Amino acid sequence: MRVVVAEDLFLLRDGLVRLVEAYGHTVVAAVGTGPEALDALRTHRPDVSIVDVRLPPTFSDEGLQAALTARREIPGLPVLILSQHVEQLYARELLADDRGGIGYQLKDRVLDADQFTDALQRVADGGTALDPTVVAKLLGRPARVDPLAALTERERSVLESMAEGLSNAAIAARLFLSEGAISKYTTSIFAKLGIAAADDTNRRVRAVLAYLDGAGS
Amino acid sequence: MTRSAEDGPLRWARAVGLGLYRSAVLVGVTGVLPAVAVPVSFFGFRFARTWSADLSAPLPVLLLVTAGEVAMTLVWTGAAGWFVVAFLGRPLSRAARWAAGRWLGVTIEPRYNPVLPVTRMATGFWWNGYAYHESEREARRRAGLDARHHDPQLRRDARWLLVAAVTVLPATAAPLACLAAGGYLLARPGGIGYGAALCAAGLAAAPFGWRLLGPLGTRLLGPSPRRLDQRVEELEAIRADLTQNQAAELERIERGLHDGAQARLVALGMSMGAAERLVDRDPDQAKRILAQARTSSAAALAELRALVRGINPPVLAERGLVDAVRALALDAALPVEVRSTLPARPERPVESAVYFAVAELLANAVKHARASRVEIDLDYGERVLTATVTDDGIGGAAPGAGPAPAGTSQPAGTGQPGAGGAGASQPAGTGQPGAGGAGSGLTGSGLAGIERRMAAFGGVLRIDSPAGGPSRITVAVPCALS
Numbered sequence: 020m021r022v023v024v025a026e027d028l029f030l031l032r033d034g035l036v037r038l039v040e041a042y043g044h045t046v047v048a049a050v051g052t053g054p055e056a057l058d059a060l061r062t063h064r065p066d067v068s069i070v071d072v073r074l075p076p077t078f079s080d081e082g083l084q085a086a087l088t089a090r091r092e093i094p095g096l097p098v099l100i101l102s103q104h105v106e107q108l109y110a111r112e113l114l115a116d117d118r119g120g121i122g123y124q125l126k127d128r129v130l131d132a133d134q135f136t137d138a139l140q141r142v143a144d145g146g147t148a149l150d151p152t153v154v155a156k157l158l159g160r161p162a163r164v165d166p167l168a169a170l171t172e173r174e175r176s177v178l179e180s181m182a183e184g185l186s187n188a189a190i191a192a193r194l195f196l197s198e199g200a201i202s203k204y205t206t207s208i209f210a211k212l213g214i215a216a217a218d219d220t221n222r223r224v225r226a227v228l229a230y231l232d233g234a235g236s
Numbered sequence: 237m238t239r240s241a242e243d244g245p246l247r248w249a250r251a252v253g254l255g256l257y258r259s260a261v262l263v264g265v266t267g268v269l270p271a272v273a274v275p276v277s278f279f280g281f282r283f284a285r286t287w288s289a290d291l292s293a294p295l296p297v298l299l300l301v302t303a304g305e306v307a308m309t310l311v312w313t314g315a316a317g318w319f320v321v322a323f324l325g326r327p328l329s330r331a332a333r334w335a336a337g338r339w340l341g342v343t344i345e346p347r348y349n350p351v352l353p354v355t356r357m358a359t360g361f362w363w364n365g366y367a368y369h370e371s372e373r374e375a376r377r378r379a380g381l382d383a384r385h386h387d388p389q390l391r392r393d394a395r396w397l398l399v400a401a402v403t404v405l406p407a408t409a410a411p412l413a414c415l416a417a418g419g420y421l422l423a424r425p426g427g428i429g430y431g432a433a434l435c436a437a438g439l440a441a442a443p444f445g446w447r448l449l450g451p452l453g454t455r456l457l458g459p460s461p462r463r464l465d466q467r468v469e470e471l472e473a474i475r476a477d478l479t480q481n482q483a484a485e486l487e488r489i490e491r492g493l494h495d496g497a498q499a500r501l502v503a504l505g506m507s508m509g510a511a512e513r514l515v516d517r518d519p520d521q522a523k524r525i526l527a528q529a530r531t532s533s534a535a536a537l538a539e540l541r542a543l544v545r546g547i548n549p550p551v552l553a554e555r556g557l558v559d560a561v562r563a564l565a566l567d568a569a570l571p572v573e574v575r576s577t578l579p580a581r582p583e584r585p586v587e588s589a590v591y592f593a594v595a596e597l598l599a600n601a602v603k604h605a606r607a608s609r610v611e612i613d614l615d616y617g618e619r620v621l622t623a624t625v626t627d628d629g630i631g632g633a634a635p636g637a638g639p640a641p642a643g644t645s646q647p648a649g650t651g652q653p654g655a656g657g658a659g660a661s662q663p664a665g666t667g668q669p670g671a672g673g674a675g676s677g678l679t680g681s682g683l684a685g686i687e688r689r690m691a692a693f694g695g696v697l698r699i700d701s702p703a704g705g706p707s708r709i710t711v712a713v714p715c716a717l718s
């Protein structure tokens with residue numbers, strides 16, 4: 020895979036490059052500022068990119084803005100956002116365009132290389148990889164019109180894993196169920212949330228979005 | 237027709253009755269000072285006269301002696317008056333304000349000094365808002381006394397008592413005196429004519445005499461106009477608060493780093509060292525230690541994150557006040573609607589202060605007001621930034637500090653009632669349970685804390701929270717937006 024890394028701290032950028040290369044991918048650009056990141060995303064059109072939220076020159080949410088801009092120009096461009104903190108507000112902005120290929124992870128996750136590269140791979144494949152803490156916040160909130168009320172306990176935990184971006188196999192492994200059972204649960208979740216059959220990856224993203232719309236203020 | 241015909245006399249009788257009752261109350265409220273001062277001066281002078289009663293001396297000497305006696309009497313009278321003002325000035329003025337508010341609809345807001353919390357200054361002295369003291373106990377003991385007796389409002393109260401004694405007291409006592417004298421004359425043979433006239437005069441005057449309270453009260457019972465020295469005092473108190481808050485905050489951060497991240501990093505280093513030694517001899521053990529080290533580093537990161545959030549929330553730094561408040565709203569445990577008309581980002585210190593105030597108000601609404609939904613409005617107009625937090629909860633929020641009623645000696649810092657100390661809700665932890673260091677050490681948090689932190693920017697806290705709700709709490713800070 021061709022990867023772009025945008026991170027302003029040299030140590031972390033260097034570490035990320037090593038990590039990505041250790042897993043056999045190619046880093047086509049490693050940049051340290053927001054404008055550079057946007058430039059790299061536009062010119063290289065990488066298979067996946069890793070972008071820090073806070074980048075120079077403003078040290079505000081440059082990285083996030085660069086990623087959002089690039090995704091507007093190149094629909095579905097896979098971006099994994101890394102941040103020192105995770106915010107629902109940013110997660111909602113990222114999820115607002117439901118083309119998939121979105122990840123939003125705490126920087127701590129880099130500590131577990133396998134988990135991190137797994138998330139990276141999922142994003143590259145057009146899936147989602149939300150940090151569990153974001154998911155907990157997104158789903159932990161009592162909604163005014165709660166579309167989750169109809170879901171059973173088990174369906175709810177399947178939806179949570181789905182929101183993180185796990186595949187059916189991964190969910191099955193996590194919940195100690197068979198893959199067949201998981202696909203039954205997902206089908207019933209789609210039915211209960213009123214999501215018509217369409218492209219499979221999109222449906223999964225939209226299941227999460229459907230929840231967000233219901234819970235949104 | 238019949239009703240209005242009946243209404244006239246009835247209403248008149250009612251007015252007379254009310255007038256008599258109110259006159260009696262006002263005589264009680266305004267008569268205390270003369271009731272003490274007049275006997276003291278009368279009997280005091282008689283007593284002083286006894287010293288020179290059998291003195292035979294030339295006329296100039298006698299005159300001089302008399303002058304001395306008069307002066308002595310005046311001193312006694314003054315002392316008696318001072319005691320009355322010092323000990324009864326506040327309750328009597330409050331009673332008069334209550335009467336004016338209740339009967340005439342005249343709201344008069346006095347400005348009594350609050351009892352300020354005692355602060356340790358960098359120099360090691362204790363500051364109680366008025367003076368420095370060497371020991372904390374002394375500073376505490378003096379805080380209440382100073383607040384009472386160095387209060388400019390006390391002088392205003394004294395002036396009110398003096399003026400009322402010669403204006404309101406006669407005006408209200410006259411109808412009562414007329415009635416009493418009239419009644420006495422009626423009971424005597426031959427005094428019926430005069431008695432009836434006096435009674436009629438008393439009854440006619442009853443509905444009017446007490447009304448003198450209105451104009452005089454508004455003029456004399458209100459807050460003393462702020463003079464430069466008072467403003468300096470206020471600013472000194474604010475500075476003391478700021479110094480203290482800053483010190484407490486630094487202490488919290490230092491403690492957070494020292495007990496948390498720093499200790500974990502040391503442990504991490506030690507684990508690494510151990511793993512380094514074991515890696516050849518016992519690779520499995522080394523792996524276990526390294527796995528632990530990784531967990532430990534993750535925990536250190538989490539602690540640092542919480543600490544950072546308490547100092548300067550990331551979204552606030554990255555996006556500014558409006559989005560930071562939106563993020564806060566998203567994280568809240570109940571539906572929160574955020575509306576904003578801010579045209580630009582305010583200055584960072586103002587932004588931060590308003591953010592933490594809103595965070596705390598929101599936390600209060602969630603924790604104590606039992607609200608089911610909250611609305612937050614951020615507006616800017618006439619060079620004032622306002623943030624209004626409205627909830628549909630049980631209300632009853634009250635500031636602990638501010639214009640303290642007479643006799644309060646509690647330190648500023650009681651939050652919403654029924655909360656058992658809203659002070660527990662320190663900004664660092666709001667909106668994100670588990671985040672933020674525990675116990676910031678900020679004294680007087682809660683509403684009083686917000687009020688004082690806003691005061692540092694020349695801002696105010698307005699509370700509209702009747703018992704039973706809903707609550708509407710506004711912070712307003714003057715600032716310039718580009």
